Amino acid sequence: MGAVFALIMGNFTGLLGSWLRSNTSLSSVGVSSVLTLGAGIILPWISSQGYVMALVCTSVSYVVMSDQKRLTNQSDLIMTSSICSLLVYYGQNLLVGVGGRLGTFAAISVIVTGILKKLKNRGDKDVYDNICCGRED
Amino acid sequence: MRRQFVILLPALAICIQLFLPSFLLNGKLVLSILVIISIYANLKELKPSIKQLFLTSLISVVGGVGTFVLANNLALGPVIASGLIGLAGARLLSEERQFQLYLGAFVGMTAAFHFTTIIPLIFASALGGIYWELLCESWQGVGGRLGTLAASAVLTLLLITGGSF
Numbered sequence: 001m002g003a004v005f006a007l008i009m010g011n012f013t014g015l016l017g018s019w020l021r022s023n024t025s026l027s028s029v030g031v032s033s034v035l036t037l038g039a040g041i042i043l044p045w046i047s048s049q050g051y052v053m054a055l056v057c058t059s060v061s062y063v064v065m066s067d068q069k070r071l072t073n074q075s076d077l078i079m080t081s082s083i084c085s086l087l088v089y090y091g092q093n094l095l096v097g098v099g100g101r102l103g104t105f106a107a108i109s110v111i112v113t114g115i116l117k118k119l120k121n122r123g124d125k126d127v128y129d130n131i132c133c134g135r136e137d
Numbered sequence: 138m139r140r141q142f143v144i145l146l147p148a149l150a151i152c153i154q155l156f157l158p159s160f161l162l163n164g165k166l167v168l169s170i171l172v173i174i175s176i177y178a179n180l181k182e183l184k185p186s187i188k189q190l191f192l193t194s195l196i197s198v199v200g201g202v203g204t205f206v207l208a209n210n211l212a213l214g215p216v217i218a219s220g221l222i223g224l225a226g227a228r229l230l231s232e233e234r235q236f237q238l239y240l241g242a243f244v245g246m247t248a249a250f251h252f253t254t255i256i257p258l259i260f261a262s263a264l265g266g267i268y269w270e271l272l273c274e275s276w277q278g279v280g281g282r283l284g285t286l287a288a289s290a291v292l293t294l295l296l297i298t299g300g301s302f
Contacts, residue, residue, distance in 0.1 A: 103284010
C-alpha cells in the first residue's frame with residue numbers, strides 16, 4: 001500500500017512540476033524548491049508515512065528539473081516519476097544520511113528511462129554514451 | 138569513462154551496499170585511488186580557472202552550511218531546509234549560481250552523524266563546487282545531476298576520512 005501511495009504522490013509531483021515549469025516563470029531550481037517545500041511541510045503533517053512521501057516528492061522534483069530533450073513527453077515523465085518513486089520508497093536503507101542520494105535516485109530514473117526508450121526504438125550498443133553524453137539521435 | 142568515474146561513485150556505492158555488504162577497507166582504498174585518478178584526469182583535460190573554482194566552491198559552501206544549520210540547529214529537517222535555500226537562490230541568483238547553491242544545499246542535507254563538525258561539511262560543499270566545474274559536460278540535462286554530484290562529494294570525503302556509508 002505504501003508503494004502505491006508513493007507512486008501516486010510521485011506522479012502527482014511530477015505532473016505538477018511539469019505544469020509549473022511550463023506555466024510559470026520559475027526556474028527549474030525554483031520549481032523544485034517549491035515542490036520540496038510543499039511536500040516537506042504538508043505531507044508529514046497529514047500522514048504517518050508523510051516523511052517518506054516527502055522524500056519521494058522531493059526526489060521527483062529533481063526529475064522535473066530534467067531538460068526537455070531527456071523527458072520529451074508526459075509518458076516519459078510518468079515512467080521516470082514512477083521509477084524514481086519506487087527507487088526512493090524501496091531504497092530507504094541505501095546511502096542513509098548521505099546528502100544528494102535523492103538526486104542520485106532521480107538521475108538513475110532519468111537514465112533508465114532513456115535507456116528503455118532507446119532499447120525500444122532501436123538496438124544501440126552505445127546506449128550509455130548516447131544517454132549520458134547527451135548526443136542527439 | 139575515467140573522467141566520469143566521480144559522477145558514477147554514488148551508483149557504485151549503491152551497488153556495493155546491495156551486493157557487497159562486507160566491503161572492506163582495502164576496497165575503499167581502491168575507490169579512493171580511482172576517485173583521485175578521475176579528479177586528476179578532469180583537471181588535466183579541462184584546466185579550469187582557479188577563480189572560477191573558488192567562486193563556485195564558495196557558493197556551494199554557502200548552500201551547504203546554510204542548509205545544514207537550518208536542518209540541524211533550527212530543526213527544520215533537511216527537506217524543508219534545502220527547499221528554503223533553493224527558493225532563496227531562485228529569487229536572488231542567476232541560473233548558473235542557483236544550480237551551484239542548490240548543489241551545496243544537497244551536500245548540506247547530509248545527516249549530522251556523517252559530519253560531526255562543520256569542517257568536513259565545508260570541505261564536502263567546496264568539493265561539490267569543484268565537481269560542478271570539472272564535470273560540467275557530464276549528464277547534461279539529467280534531473281538529479283546536482284544531487285549526484287553532491288553525493289559524489291560527500292562520498293569522496295567519507296572515503297578519504299574513513300567514514301562509513
